[in-house]
Amino acid sequence: xxxxxxxxxxxxxxxxxxVKQLPDYPDQKELxxxxxxxxxxxxxxxxxxxxxxxxxxxxxxxxxxFLLQGGDCAESFDATKAPKIVNMVKVLLxxxxxxxxxxxxxxxxxxxxxxxxxxxxxxxxxxxxxxxxHNYRGDLINGFESESGIRIxxxxxxxxxxxxxxLTLNFLRALSEEGxxxxxxxxxxxxxxxxxxxxxxEYEEMVSSITKAVKFVEAIAPDTFTTLQKVDFYxxxxxxxLYYDSAQTRPVPRKPGHYNLSAHMVWLxxxxxxxxxxxxxxxxxxxxxxxxxxxxxxxxxxxxxxxxTLNPTHEKGKIVLITRFGKDLIxxxxxxxxxxxxxxxxxxxxxxxxxxxxxxxTGGGIKTRNFDDIIREVRSAFAxxxxxxxxxxxxxxxxxxxxxxxxxxxxxxxxxxxLNRNYETFCDPRLNYEQSLEMAFLVAREWKNxxx
Numbered sequence: 001x002x003x004x005x006x007x008x009x010x011x012x013x014x015x016x017x018x019v020k021q022l023p024d025y026p027d028q029k030e031l032x033x034x035x036x037x038x039x040x041x042x043x044x045x046x047x048x049x050x051x052x053x054x055x056x057x058x059x060x061x062x063x064x065x066f067l068l069q070g071g072d073c074a075e076s077f078d079a080t081k082a083p084k085i086v087n088m089v090k091v092l093l094x095x096x097x098x099x100x101x102x103x104x105x106x107x108x109x110x111x112x113x114x115x116x117x118x119x120x121x122x123x124x125x126x127x128x129x130x131x132x133x134h135n136y137r138g139d140l141i142n143g144f145e146s147e148s149g150i151r152i153x154x155x156x157x158x159x160x161x162x163x164x165x166x167l168t169l170n171f172l173r174a175l176s177e178e179g180x181x182x183x184x185x186x187x188x189x190x191x192x193x194x195x196x197x198x199x200x201x202e203y204e205e206m207v208s209s210i211t212k213a214v215k216f217v218e219a220i221a222p223d224t225f226t227t228l229q230k231v232d233f234y235x236x237x238x239x240x241x242l243y244y245d246s247a248q249t250r251p252v253p254r255k256p257g258h259y260n261l262s263a264h265m266v267w268l269x270x271x272x273x274x275x276x277x278x279x280x281x282x283x284x285x286x287x288x289x290x291x292x293x294x295x296x297x298x299x300x301x302x303x304x305x306x307x308x309t310l311n312p313t314h315e316k317g318k319i320v321l322i323t324r325f326g327k328d329l330i331x332x333x334x335x336x337x338x339x340x341x342x343x344x345x346x347x348x349x350x351x352x353x354x355x356x357x358x359x360x361x362t363g364g365g366i367k368t369r370n371f372d373d374i375i376r377e378v379r380s381a382f383a384x385x386x387x388x389x390x391x392x393x394x395x396x397x398x399x400x401x402x403x404x405x406x407x408x409x410x411x412x413x414x415x416x417x418x419l420n421r422n423y424e425t426f427c428d429p430r431l432n433y434e435q436s437l438e439m440a441f442l443v444a445r446e447w448k449n450x451x452x
Contacts, residue, residue, distance in 0.1 A: 009285040011249040011258060014242050019278035021120045021240055021271060023134065023141055023153040031243065034155040038162055038247035043261030044114070044169055045235065047252040047287070053234050053264045054289045056108050058317030060393040061349045065105055066447070067320070067394025068096050069236060069291075069351065070436070071112030073428040074119045077139045080164045085171050087401025088113060091433055093231065094203075095440035101206045102444035108234070112398070114168040115237035115263045117161045118244070119427050120271045136426065140241050144426050158244050165262065169235065176233045197434045198411045199441050236291070239266035242282055249286060257287045267291030267322065268310075270298075270356070275305055284310050289317055291396075295324035295357055296333065300340045307346050320349040322396045326357025327376045331384065338388045351394035352381040359428060362416045368429045371409030375442050382450040392450065395443055399431040400424075410435040 025031040059065050070092060072079075088111065096107040117140035125132050134151040136144050140161040143150035197203075239245040239260065248262035260266055266286075270293040272279040283290055290310060294303060311318045321341070325333050341348060354377035358369050378395065385392040405421045406429035408414050414435075423429075431439060 009281075011246040011282075011285070013285070014246065014278040014282040017276060017278040017281045018274070019242065020274070021137075021269070022242060022278075023124065023137060025153045025155055027155065031155040034158045035243050035247050038158055038244070039250075041162055041248075043248060043250070044162070044165055045261055045264055047255055047259045047261070049234070050259055050261075050264050050288050052232075053108075053110070054315075054317040056106075056232075056317070057289050057320065057349050058347075059106070060108065061316050061347050063391045063393070065108055065393065066099060066103060067108045067110065067349060067351055068092065068099060069110040069112065069322075069394060070095070070397040070399045072116055072400060073112075073398045073425055073430055074138045075113065075116045075164075076144075076426060077117070077160060077164050080167055082171065084402070085113075085168060086175070087433070089172065089175055089233070089401070091399065091401035091436050092233075095436055096231075097210070098203070098206065098437065098440040099444050099447075101210065102441070103447050108394075109231065110234045110236050110265055111172075112236060114165040114172065114235045115161070117164070118238065118240040120238075120240060120269055138240075138427075140244060155243075158241070158247070161244060162248075162262075172233055172235070176231050196412070197438065199438055202441070203437065234264040236265040236267065237263050238269050239279070239282065240269060240272065242278060246282060249282075255287075258285055260286045260288050263288070265289045265291065265320070267293060267320070269293050270295050270324065273306055275302065275309065280306065280309060289320060291320040291322050291351070293322050293324055293353065293356075294337065295326070295353075296329055298333075300337055303337065304340055304344055304346075307341070307344075307348065311346070314345065314347055316347045317349070319346065320351050320394070322351045322353045323381065324353040324356040324396075325377070327354075327373045327380065329357065330377055330380045334381065334384050335388055338385065338390045342388075342390065349393045350385060350390060351396050352378055352392060353396040354378045354381070355396075355398045355428070362419070364416075366416070366419050366423065368416070368419060369407045371407055371414075371431070371435055371438075374407070374431075375439065378439075378443060379446055382446040386450040386452075392447075395439075397431060397436070397439065398428055399436040399439075401433050401436075403434075404430060404432045406430050406432065407435060411438050 092109055096109050099107045118138035121135045126135050128146045133148040140157055141153050245260055249258050249260045251258055354374045358373040361367050382392050404424050405419050
């Protein structure tokens with residue numbers, strides 16, 4: 001593994017830099033106590049898993065595979081329940097199942113799960129019933145309820161977040177290791193409300209095709225293949241609360257450098273990628289593969305310096321560039337970025353986040369996204385990469401396996417007046433189960449179109 005020695009770097013050297021999107025904790029002594037407690041807790045993931053993910057991302061950077069990264073906008077502690085986790089795993093498995101069947105290449109599954117508990121905010125405070133209170137920044141920092149006391153940043157939530165992530169990871173591993181994704185029984189992945197979707201017949205045909213293929217393989221090779229029963233599933237989150245992430249960052253035996261052992265992959269947000277900022281200082285010292293969200297406003301030269309700072313050895317599989325321009329700006333801004341990255345020879349994985357640049361509020365003040373806008377950005381991203389001789393190797397989606405009503409449009413034609421029917425998200429609107437599977441079909445088709 002390439003190694004660059006950052007002589008002045010440590011897991012807490014970020015404290016010497018300007019820090020954004022981190023609230024002022026009123027009790028600094030309690031914060032330090034929670035930080036020290038978190039440092040002593042066992043890691044949530046292993047360095048071997050992290051290195052395996054990086055190797056698979058390296059393959060994708062060469063055009064050999066596709067990254068499906070998706071999950072909740074912001075996980076809730078209260079949603080750490082078996083049905084929620086099962087539904088999330090189901091939808092990601094089914095989406096990957098569709099992509100593999102349609103594209104014929106390996107699909108890498110990375111969930112926004114088991115750690116996606118913090119969210120950036122434009123303002124530190126908001127007015128509620130005439131009172132100024134802290135903005136909700138995710139369960140890792142404060143509570144969603146509007147009482148001022150619940151909104152005060154609470155260091156104990158760092159510990160609770162660790163335990164919730166651990167419970168989620170334990171269940172994820174049990175599901176993936178013990179046959180939940182067994183290709184002998186793909187019909188078990190179905191959720192009932194898919195039946196009314198226009199793609200259901202096509203999905204059912206794919207299930208039948210997979211089942212026949214499995215039976216054929218076993219007929220000529222009777223030994224059971226464990227690869228037909230188990231899947232690899234990796235976790236990721238935005239490393240926003242640096243107390244949480246740096247506490248779980250440590251060296252491991254017989255390997256150089258430090259690993260963030262709270263997740264397999266972490267990403268740098270669009271609001272925290274300043275070259276002289278605390279988050280970049282932290283990110284430059286970890287061995288994990290890292291994502292970089294790139295969207296307006298941004299400068300190409302600064303982005304190139306950022307990639308060089310985080311990956312000075314040009315290690316394959318290290319950087320995932322997650323572009324989020326919005327349907328109206330992508331054709332203007334993405335081509336120049338692709339050209340500049342290629343000119344510098346950076347071996348990045350290109351991924352499209354078509355969600356964050358396409359958010360709007362209805363006349364009634366409900367935050368939503370239009371499915372047509374989302375797929376329009378996906379189509380543009382594939383077309384631009386093809387015209388530039390580049391490879392779009394992934395998508396980054398906010399989604400859920402539940403039957404929520406948060407994004408309008410899709411095959412079922414969800415209207416704005418239906419959003420209140422089952423609007424659950426505390427932050428950004430997510431694709432529901434049917435919209436997610438429809439997105440998988442459409443992404444696969446755009447991928448095939450981009451390959452000629």
